[in-house]
Each structure stands twice: as structure tokens, then as C-alpha cells.
Amino acid sequence: MQQVFGYPRFRGLQADIVSGAIAGDDALVLMPTGGGKSLCYQIPAIARRSNGQGLTVVVSPLIALMYDQVRALQEVGVAADCLHSALDYAQVQAVQQRARNGETTLLYAAPERITTPHFLDFLDHLASKGQLALFAIDEAHCVSQWGHDFRPEYRQLALLHQRYPQVPRMALTATADAVTREDIIERLQLQEAQVYVSSFDRPNICYQVVEKTDPRKQLLRFIEDEHPDDAGIVYCQSRKKVEETAQWLVEQGINALPYHAGLPAEMRQLHQDRFLREEGLVMTATIAFGMGIDKPDVRFVAHLDMPKNIEGYYQETGRAGRDGQAADAWMAYGLADVVNQRRMIDDPQSQASEAYRQVMRTKLDALLAMAETTDCRRVRLLAYFDEPSKPCGNCDNCLNPPKTWDATKAALMFLSCIYRVQQKSDMHFGAGHLIDILRGKMTDKVQQYEHQSLSTFGIGEGLSQQQWGAVVRQLVARDAVVADAQAFNTMRLGPAAKTLLSGQAQVFLRESERVAASGRGRMRKTATSTGRRPASAALESLGPEARSRLDALKAWRREVAQQNQLPAFVVFNDATLISIAAENPAGLGALSQISGVGQKKLDAYGAEILRVCQNA
Structure with missing residues (x-):
């Protein structure tokens, strides 16, 4: 963690997950985006490789994702490769040969490739030599029909356990409710896996x-x-x-x-x-x-x-x-x-x-x-x-x-209007026409169907069009009103209408504020009664000299990224640059203690960083 990635300590459940994976246990890891999921399998991959246990295969769904992770790993000195559809035959053979030679720690590949006979033959060869260390299945929610990014190819990944039962597996995702979790466990045969559920909170x-x-x-x-x-x-x-x-x-x-x-x-x-x-x-x-x-x-x-x-x-x-x-x-x-x-x-x-x-x-x-x-x-x-x-x-x-208002009476008006309209003409109409009736607007359609004669005509004239829109939205959200897509989104009473009409529920809505809704004006974001400070407090606390150092560091990073054809964050992320600017390290020893500065990056960039800080 410290030597390779430059992080002084684990966060949350990372230490337990990493220890279990190094020991050879299966795991299902649920951790929010930005919570450090990748380290949960990257560190065990490095450790198991150093223990002579071979290659870690990472199932990754997109070329861009695997490519960026490979480049980031290479930047910190980890031997990583990826196989994807943009590679030609010779490139694929070269990647696989490096893995056979024991030169690769992590190999990223898409699920469609992993389940092909050719790739399985490649895995068979490694397994016969005891050189398969770990299978990491990223974005594991894709295996579930209840997940939001379902991909049928993920369903076939159960064969990894069936074919190589001695190789530990780790499935990881940022998003899965209880139903999706159970589906992941069943589809990937992870019934014996330890389940780690981190907080889903992203307070920043x-x-x-x-x-x-x-x-x-x-x-x-x-x-x-x-x-x-x-x-x-x-x-x-x-x-x-x-x-x-x-x-x-x-x-x-x-x-x-x-x-x-x-x-x-x-x-x-x-x-x-x-x-x-x-x-x-x-x-x-x-x-x-x-x-x-x-x-x-x-x-x-x-x-x-x-x-x-x-x-x-x-x-x-x-x-x-x-x-x-x-x-x-x-x-x-x-x-x-x-x-x-x-x-x-x-x-x-x-x-x-x-x-x-x-x-x-x-x-x-x-x-x-x-x-x-x-x-x-x-x-x-x-x-x-x-x-x-x-x-x-x-x-x-x-x-x-x-501010809120009691919209229960308005909700009853709208439901009654739907009922009266259907009772009169045995037809359904859209929200706009029903609101016109309630607001007492004598439109051509109102006159055509003689809806001005309804008892609900004009009873809602005290509410604006915008307020009525909010009422209708809430009723649709509650299933009290159903918008019939096959009939031009006309409105009819829904299954929950009876509860409201019988007086068993209330509807409270926020007051419509046109200034807030339009987006004019900055939203107040200050410390609150919870004691939470803005997540950018480290940046906001920088003095003028530190700000000057940060600007110089960002300019230097941009040049390095362009020279090496890398995204700037792969060189150093903003949080690391902010810490360097704030602490203004006097030497390589002090720089090595800053989060995000591992040994490889210290060797590659340390002297330049110190120079930039001194000249800023």
C-alpha cells in the first residue's frame, strides 16, 4: 500500500478484504465509486505474485476502463496488461506470452473473451503450472437481471469456479441492493464467499x-x-x-x-x-x-x-x-x-x-x-x-x-376530475386538459366536450399551472394516477387512488420557488449543524504561496501527462498535488510521506516536484 501506491493506511474494509484475498478466500465486495475497490484486488495480486502464486485475471467490461487501469498500474511499477478487441493477433500473442513467462501481475480482459475456448486453453496452461492466483470480477452487478447494466456474458463467468475451483475469486461492484446481491451470489456461485458491504455514503x-x-x-x-x-x-x-x-x-x-x-x-x-x-x-x-x-x-x-x-x-x-x-x-x-x-x-x-x-x-x-x-x-x-x-x-x-404545503385537497380534486370526466364522456384525457378544467379555462377542447358543466370545473383556480403539475407528478409517482402510454399519455385512476379518496393518506409538496427551480443564484454550501465542512476544505485552506505552488504543480503535471500521453490524474491526482502544495516538502523523505507518492513515482518525479515547489 505504501511502497507501491503511496497510501499510508487502508480505508474502511480494505484491510480485511485484502487479507482475505491474500489468504485465498472468495469475496463479494460492495464499495462505492471512489472508495478504493481496485486496490482490494490489486494489492492481493501483487502479494500473491510475489509469493509465486501467479497471474491475477481481472474481468473488466470496457476497453477504456481496463486500458486506463493498466496505464495507472504501470505508472506505479506494477506489470499489467490487457486483452481487448482493438489488439491484432500478434499483439494478443505477445500479451499472453508475457503472462506465460511470469512477467505479468494483472491481466485485464472482457467477459466475452474470457469464456472463449482459446482463452480458456490459455488459462488451462497457467492452471496446470499452478500459476493462476486470483480472478477479480469487476462491475459484478452486470451478472444480475435486476442490475442496471445487465450483460448476459457475465452469466457465463460461473464456469471459472467450475473449471478452476482452487483459484479464489473476488466479485466487486459499487451498486447492488439486496435483491441484486443475492442474484450475484447465485449466478457466480459465491455462496461460500465473505460478503463485505461498505458504506454507500459519498459525503462529498x-x-x-x-x-x-x-x-x-x-x-x-x-x-x-x-x-x-x-x-x-x-x-x-x-x-x-x-x-x-x-x-x-x-x-x-x-x-x-x-x-x-x-x-x-x-x-x-x-x-x-x-x-x-x-x-x-x-x-x-x-x-x-x-x-x-x-x-x-x-x-x-x-x-x-x-x-x-x-x-x-x-x-x-x-x-x-x-x-x-x-x-x-x-x-x-x-x-x-x-x-x-x-x-x-x-x-x-x-x-x-x-x-x-x-x-x-x-x-x-x-x-x-x-x-x-x-x-x-x-x-x-x-x-x-x-x-x-x-x-x-x-x-x-x-x-x-x-417550505411545504398540504396538497391533499388538491390531489382529491384532480382524482375527482378524472372520475367526473370519464363518467361524463367515457373518455380519458391528458394532464393538461384536466388542469384546464380544474383552473376553469374555457378552451376549445373544454367547450367541445362540455366539460365546463362538470362539478370540478374551476374548483382549482387558486393553484398555478406549475403547482398543479407538481400535484399530478406526485400522484403518478404514488400510482394514484396512471398515464396510459397507448392512449397519448391520458390519465386514469390508478390502484392507489382509493386510499387517497377514502381519506387514508395525505400529500405534502414543496412550494414551487421559481428562483430556486430556475437555477439562479448559488446554493449555499457552508458548514451546517452536523459539523460537516465542505469536502474541498483542504483546497480552500491554501494560502497565497501554497496556491501558487499548486498552480505550478498542475502546469508541470499537464506537461508530463502530454509528453507521456497519459491523463493528468494518472501522473498525480488533485488531492496529492494539494497536499504537496500545502506541505511544501523540503526533501525526498518528506515528499515520500505524502499520500499518493509511491516509490516508483518518487524515483521518477521526486526531484522535479521539489524543483517546481521551490521555484513557484
Whole structure:
């Protein structure tokens, strides 16, 4: 840990996980993004190699992810290789020969390759010589049909245990609820494995959800106010929206690029490389841009469309602030998001079973509850993963507690309006028309169907269009109203309507605040009653001289990264540079004590770092 990676101590459950793996035990590791999962198998791989136990094979789902991890390992002096589809036959043979010769400590490969006869023959050869040390299965949630990134190829990985039962295995993921965990254990035959569940809390991430009014402009204000010149990811649901949003941001002066699976492979790779290597670049993307992103200094993740479930939200927002510094998870959320997600789950054209649909509804409901809540968002988020917590002091609801109003009467009005409309004309109508009726608007459609004669006409004129939208969104989220996708999103009473109509439940909503919803003004982020300081406290505490050293160190790092064609964070991450700038080490001995400075990097860069600090 200290000599190779430069870290003075283990974090959380890392020490137990590493000790168990070195001893040859199987493990299922659940640890949040940025929590240090990779070290949990990389350190045992180094230790078992030094003990003569051979090669560690890492199952990794994306080329970009395995490539970046290999380069990072090589930078600290660990012999690592990867096999992927971009290599030609001669390159593949060279990689495998190095492994046979005992020159490789970790070999990364995709699940599709690992289960091929050729690769299994390669593993058979190593196993016959007792040279297979460990199988590490990264992003293990992909094995589960309940997981948010299900990949059928992962199901075949059970054969590793069947074929090489003497080789220990470690499955790792950042996101898995209880149902997904059980599925991982069953599918990978990990019934005897030790299960390690770290805290899912990412205290440095500030969660914000705003009501959609003009989402593009809201996004722009958020970036300009909170994250000018910062690296960030903006997630959109469709490829078209990705490209349009990227183009619009560029027109507004934001350095942005698009990424989705429909772009040519060369363009995707170019854009991803630029995102990893350049500073202050914003990537607008579908969820195709995800697991391969190992960039630690992403300062924000924004959603212009709601994800499918809470695991997807947690996984995607977790790509912000991997370095432990302050970061934001921002989402614009409206009625259309709720309707669209419900529609996709209940799509009659889907071949999904009813049991599967029900699980997906439960997962979506958890995300809706987090988005609609007026109390701490982090408490809601962690509760989904069965982790109790207290109000965090670092989400929008904690920092700026919303005012609420009793919307129970309004909810009853809307449900009654649906009932009266259907009773009169045996037809269903969309939310807009029903709100027009309640607000007493004499539109052409109202007159066409004589809905001005209904007892509900005009009874809700005291509420604005925006307030009614919030009521409808809450009713759809609660299943009291169902939006029929097959009939132009018309509204009908849902299974939970009876509970509300019988007076057995109440509905409380946040007051609509146009200033807050529009994104104008910086959100207050200061120390709270919990005592939590901003995660960027180390940066904020730097004096003028230390700031000058940090600027010089970042400029030096940029040059080194460009010369070696590496992302800057692979040379040193921001947290390490901040510590160097703050401590201003006088010699190599002092520099070696700073977190993130291992022996290989000390030898390679130590003298230059001291020179930069002295000249700053």
C-alpha cells in the first residue's frame, strides 16, 4: 500500500478484504465509486505474485476502463496488461506470452473473451503450472437481471469456479441492493464467499433536484454559477438529445462534446480520450458513457432526464468527485420523466415478465421518493441500500430546507376530475386538459366536450399551472394516477387512488420557488449543524504561496501527462498535488510521506516536484 501506491493506511474494509484475498478466500465486495475497490484486488495480486502464486485475471467490461487501469498500474511499477478487441493477433500473442513467462501481475480482459475456448486453453496452461492466483470480477452487478447494466456474458463467468475451483475469486461492484446481491451470489456461485458491504455514503457529493421549467437554461445556469471551467458529465435519455444539448452548450460558450453508442467508434474514442486528458471539458452522454470513466476530478454529474432506477442514479452520480473533493449531483425532474419511465416499464410490447416489471417499479419508486422528498435526500438514497443515516447537511433540502404545503385537497380534486370526466364522456384525457378544467379555462377542447358543466370545473383556480403539475407528478409517482402510454399519455385512476379518496393518506409538496427551480443564484454550501465542512476544505485552506505552488504543480503535471500521453490524474491526482502544495516538502523523505507518492513515482518525479515547489 505504501511502497507501491503511496497510501499510508487502508480505508474502511480494505484491510480485511485484502487479507482475505491474500489468504485465498472468495469475496463479494460492495464499495462505492471512489472508495478504493481496485486496490482490494490489486494489492492481493501483487502479494500473491510475489509469493509465486501467479497471474491475477481481472474481468473488466470496457476497453477504456481496463486500458486506463493498466496505464495507472504501470505508472506505479506494477506489470499489467490487457486483452481487448482493438489488439491484432500478434499483439494478443505477445500479451499472453508475457503472462506465460511470469512477467505479468494483472491481466485485464472482457467477459466475452474470457469464456472463449482459446482463452480458456490459455488459462488451462497457467492452471496446470499452478500459476493462476486470483480472478477479480469487476462491475459484478452486470451478472444480475435486476442490475442496471445487465450483460448476459457475465452469466457465463460461473464456469471459472467450475473449471478452476482452487483459484479464489473476488466479485466487486459499487451498486447492488439486496435483491441484486443475492442474484450475484447465485449466478457466480459465491455462496461460500465473505460478503463485505461498505458504506454507500459519498459525503462529498451534494445532491440537488430541481423542478423542470426550462431544463437547458437551468443546466447552463448551474454550470455557470457552480462549475465554470470544471469537468462534468451531462446525461440525456436519447442520442438526439445528447447531440443537441452538446451543440447548444458549445453555442453558449461551454467546452462540450457528445457521446453515445450511435457515434462512430473512432469518434467515441477520441471524445473519451479528450475528456480524460483535457481539463474543464463537459461530456453530454447517454449511459453508454459510464463504467469506463476513471477520471477522479469530475466535479459534477447532471441529469436532464431521470434515470431508470435508483441504482442507475447512484452509479451515474458516483462518477463525480472520485477524488474526495466537493462535487455536485444535479437533476432536473418533471412530470414527463415520471410518465416516460412508467411507460417503459409497462410497455405491452416488452417481453419482460410481470415479476421483473414489479421489481423495476419498486426500484423506480425509490428514485421517485428521493426526487420528491422534502427531507434529506441522502437519507432516502442510503435507506434504499439498507443503510441508516442522519440528515447530511450536504443536499439541497438540508442546505435550503423547502417550505411545504398540504396538497391533499388538491390531489382529491384532480382524482375527482378524472372520475367526473370519464363518467361524463367515457373518455380519458391528458394532464393538461384536466388542469384546464380544474383552473376553469374555457378552451376549445373544454367547450367541445362540455366539460365546463362538470362539478370540478374551476374548483382549482387558486393553484398555478406549475403547482398543479407538481400535484399530478406526485400522484403518478404514488400510482394514484396512471398515464396510459397507448392512449397519448391520458390519465386514469390508478390502484392507489382509493386510499387517497377514502381519506387514508395525505400529500405534502414543496412550494414551487421559481428562483430556486430556475437555477439562479448559488446554493449555499457552508458548514451546517452536523459539523460537516465542505469536502474541498483542504483546497480552500491554501494560502497565497501554497496556491501558487499548486498552480505550478498542475502546469508541470499537464506537461508530463502530454509528453507521456497519459491523463493528468494518472501522473498525480488533485488531492496529492494539494497536499504537496500545502506541505511544501523540503526533501525526498518528506515528499515520500505524502499520500499518493509511491516509490516508483518518487524515483521518477521526486526531484522535479521539489524543483517546481521551490521555484513557484
